[in-house]
Amino acid sequence: MALLNQQEQAQVAEAIANVERITDAELVTVLAPQADDYTYIPLLWASILALLLPGAVNYFGQWADIHQLILSQWGGFIALAILFRLPQIQTRLIPRAVRHWRASNLARRQFLEQNLHHTKGETGMLIFVSEAERYVEILVDRGISAKIPDVFWETIVNRFTARVAQNETAQGFIECIASCGEELQRQIPASGEKNELPNHLIILD
CATH class of the missing domain: 3.10.310.50 (Diaminopimelate Epimerase; Chain A, domain 1)
Structure with missing residues (x-):
């Protein structure tokens, strides 16, 4: 562009x-x-994935430490929110x-x-x-x-x-x-x- x-x-x-x-x-x-700027859409995707992915790992892997699960969700959200702000990725996330x-x-x-x-x-x-x-x-x-x-x-x-x-x-x-x-x-x-x-x-x- x-x-x-x-x-x-x-x-x-x-x-x-x-x-x-x-x-x-x-x-x-x-x-x-x-x-x-579509700020809300990358954040929405980051929120959904940060909740679902660690939750799925916990469900199938049976994590014993709930604190570790919560930390992984927060860490995943922050990392994905930053990643999804990249223009080449953000564009593909928006319908x-x-x-x-x-x-x-x-x-x-x-x-x-x-x-x-x-x-x-x-x-x-x-x-x-x-x-x-x-x-x-x-x-x-x-x-x-x-x-x-x-x-x-x-x-x-x-x-x-x-x-x-x-x-x-x-x-x-x-x-x-x-x-x-x-x-x-x-x-x-x-x-x-x-x-x-x-x-x-x-x-x-």
């Missing part, structure tokens, strides 16, 4: 500017390194449905926080990416959804998601913006000069 460098961010901003010259849509791009749910919630919050629901003609569009979850979503306001069905964006999102999985997020952004621009130009062509929202890529902390 690698966030975009300055040159790549400039390329994304240029791609947005090019599209906004040919359509009334207002594009905003947001990149999040991760949608959530895909949970990761996508958290990323989807963040995308919707960003749609509101970036004022995409207040554009003239209701033509705001958010292209959102959360790299850790390999999650891509396109959200549009009513002015766009009235002319372009949501299902249209699915193929574009799938292509972009494949780029993110290959650590080609910058190229994915550029291709996605261009593909969106082609349909936006056909359905919502530019009626005049306007630029209500920032063109630069927004990278969340």
